[in-house]
Amino acid sequence: MSKKKIKNKIQQFFLNLFFIFICFVALLPILYALILSFQSGTAALSTKMSFFSGTLTLDNYKNIIFHHPLFRWLFNSLELSVGTMIVAISCSVTSAYAFSRYRFKGRIQTLRLLLILNAFPQILTMFALFRLFKTLHLLDSKPGLVLIYAGSMCIFSILNLKGYFDTIPIEIEEASKIDGASETQLMLKIILPLAKPSIIVTAVMVLIFVWNEYLFATTFLLKDTSYTLAGGLYQLQASDYSRSWPLFTAAAILISIPILIVFFIIQKHMVSGLTSGGVKG
Amino acid sequence: MNWKRKYQPWKHTIPAFILIGAIIIFPIVYTLYISFTNMNLYHWDNYGFVGFRNYIRALFKVDSGFIEAIGTTFLWTFLNMVLQIVIAFFIALGLNAPKLKLARVYKTLLMFPWAMPAYVSILLWKVGIYNTDFGLANKLLSWFGISKIDYLSKNVPAFLSCMVLNLWMALPFMIMMFDGALQSIDQSYYESAKMDGAGFWVKTLKITVPSVKNIMMPAVLMTTFTTFKQFDIIYLLTQQKGALTGATLQTIITYVHQKAFVSNNYGLSSAVSIVVFVLIILISLFLNKGLKEEAL
Secondary structure (H helix, E strand, O other): OHHHHHHHHHHHHHHHHHHHHHHHHHHHHHHHHHHHHOOOHHHHOOOOOOOOOOOOOOHHHHHHHHOOOHHHHHHHHHHHHHHHHHHHHHHHHHHHHHHHHOOOOOHHHHHHHHHHHHOOOHHHHHHHHHHHHHHOOOOOOHHHHHHHHHHHHHHHHHHHHHHHHOOOOOHHHHHHHHOOOOHHHHHHHHHHHHHHHHHHHHHHHHHHHHHHOOHHHHHHOOOHHHOOHHHHHHHHHHOOHHHHHHHHHHHHHHHHHHHHHHHHHHHHHHHHHHHOOOOOO | OHHHHHHHHHHHHHHHHHHHHHHHHHHHHHHHHHOOEOOOOOOOOOOOEOOOHHHHHHHHOHHHOHHHHHHHHHHHHHHHHHHHHHHHHHHHHHHOOOOOOOHHHHHHHHOHHHHOOHHHHHHHHHHHHOOOOOOHHHHHHHHOOOOOOOOOOOHHHHHHHHHHHHHHHHHHHHHHHHHHHHHOOOHHHHHHHHHOOOOHHHHHHHHHHHHHHHHHHHHHHHHHHHHHHOOHHHHHHHEEOOEEOOOOOOOHHHHHHHHHHOOOOHHHHHHHHHHHHHHHHHHHHHHHHHOOHHHO
16 A cells, blocks of 8 residues: 555655646746846856856836936836727627627628728738728828727627627617616616726727737837837837847836736636637638 | 608618628628639739639649648647647546646636737747747757757648647637636536546546536537637748748648738639638538527
8 A cells, every 4th residue: 555655755746847848838938037137137148057056136117217208108008008908898889798798680690791801901901001091191100000909809899799798698688678778778887887898908909919919009009109019118128139138028017017918817717718729820 | 650660670780881891891802803803912003804713723733732721721720720629639538637626726827828919929939939059948958958949930840830829819718618618517517427436538428528518519610620720820831921930831721811912813813802701601500500599
């Protein structure tokens, strides 16, 4: 009996060893960046194999916060993501409701079309959009970019919210209809409060999308005062990154922290939202 | 009254469809239009129609590079998916080993690469890991006494570097999906298999794999699609504006971007976009068949 116990102990030991190694590999690039962000510029650029060379310093963080327009970028990102959230959610909530509650001609076909359009990589039509926006003088304008982001997140939001509406029993609405509630009252007083959890999760996912988007931000916003966090970070490494590399890691860490926090809060909902169908690609 | 009933639902969808029409559908139609013209930097306004010439050039002229890009894309998708599924499966299996007390801690730690903003991870890898002079990968090599490698300057090492990064970024999601699927398996199967004296491999192949297969289908198809569409990794690692590393790796998505925004051949780029779009419709029709229709 004790022989088996020892065998189990050994097995467990190796399993734990294996997972410590795997976790180390998974975290290594992030840890490395974290360590470098606390080092002075010259130490980070040494080619020697060393993790802690020189003294730790907060200079990079001070530098990125006070000598670079980090707050300007943050403000731009916030503006864009809140704008996108409002436009995308308010456009999609009523149509999600319609697709969930009404049975009408063309419903299934439209949903199928939405699924296919949702799978379509927007990069493929980026030039057409660029030309369109140039003609309409919407380049370098935040409302223009908000429209693009809202458009690309609208289908996702419709499908996500529809999936949630499907799980709300219809009886509640019918009861209030009998009580003589109008369509608008029904929407504002009954549906929206009931759908609140899903609306919050969808809104947060829209926010993460905008926060993490760099390609459209760097293509459609040309002035450096209108850079978002993503665009700014991108520019920071694009312009001679070897010199500003510790600075860049400090910025990268600062930008990632809010996303990491939000991610771990809504992580559970994300997995269930993704597996329960409705949203693909 | 009847009229109202019929159009009531559509009324709710008007705002969304104006937005989708302007931002998603119109650009697709416009791309189709551009694909039949010779629009480029010199013909920005005075472009002319050239019929199917762009399509012929993309599909039948080897020098256009599009066929090569298709090959790269399929190889990329295939290798990534096989590795992802196999590695994620075994890691998830390990996480579900009966006596692993710290499983929750490991799971949380493993989630970090997924939680990081993708472009931040890619840029961190580009300068932190793959940089020839002070990247971690070469530091490790020199530690073992091996000479430095220029990871991103040739196609094959660049492809492999992109793949390692993609695995790092995509595995956490796959592991969590497998983990969930494994936990849904009825434990009594294993007990009766144990009674019959089945070993690890028999149990895995005869019970675990068949039970997990169907649950994992949607997640696997979805990931296949995102891998197929992957743009950021290859673009940010090897072909940023003004920071080309020398590798000429192109998938179909980066190809479209490169033709439109680098070599300014808008007609050709648009033709390729349309071809890719048709390809995507075909693939998603095929995938939707594999998925349950209940979502609708």
